Amino acid sequence: MSTGELYGLRLRSAMPLPGVRRHERRRADVEITRGRAAAFAAVRRTLHPRLDGRRWFEDRMLSDRRRYLRWRGLFEFLVAADGRRIVARPLPGLARMPRAFETYLLGQVLSFALIARGLEPLHATAVVVVGGGAVGFLGDCGRGKSTLGAAFVRAGHALLTDDLLVLRAAGYGFRAAPGPPRIKLFAEPAARVLGPGLRGTPMNDRGGKLVFPLGARGARGAAPLRALYVLRPGAARRGVAIRPLSPRRAFVELTRNTFNACVLDASRLARQFDLAARVAAAVPVKTLAYPRGLGRLAEVRAAIEADLTA
16 A cells, blocks of 8 residues: 655555655545456446547546546546545556556546545646745646746756646645646657656657656645746747736636636536635736747746746
């Protein structure tokens, strides 16, 4: 049995949790077990409409409010209604991608458990800057959140989390919880930003990103959130432009950049709005416009560092 702590939750897993910081307390917030093929087959027979074998991802709510999740040919999961238990079953296609299982389990799948437990994740990459404090980057897929995070890692900052950011209120502000010590990048940006010596493994079988373990370059504990930057790559042709958002505009960006668009019940939406309003009132949220190009990332990083000390 493997134990670890992630996003501020204590996990106990029947499967290994590579790189996840261990915890000594016996009681776990979320337990991860391995499911039997027959049990999952029984669940699939209850699904209506039936699964479409052509779809890459399937998400269904069961009558007992458990969540059934399946990535074609790779793995399937059941998430308890209260988020306290995840049952996992690897599928045969997973053998070609050894890191894919833990990547999806500790990201997309765990987000359902977080939401069920009343926590609202953001779609963001965050780093801990030298001197303390977390900085988060918000934006849709393809906006360069992970690549910018990698530029900070290359400069000596620690990665706090990639893709999924969990915040908890602390005093007059918020603390950002650490995620897995890994980053997801395409091969060319990874080689140019992190260096050619780091090796990644496929995230899935769709020819996309690779997963790069960072080990000691990942942050080990939560950090106070100092600022959030909404990425606007290509919006500035010459230099880097950083502009603060009003609380109203910040609220819009925060609700736009929540993680997991599958859960849309009224209570979840209410938590989204509540978190966005509180973060917008307590944390500086700014737009970050800059020219596209890997060669400009050092300039972007320097502009953020300067903005933090201004």
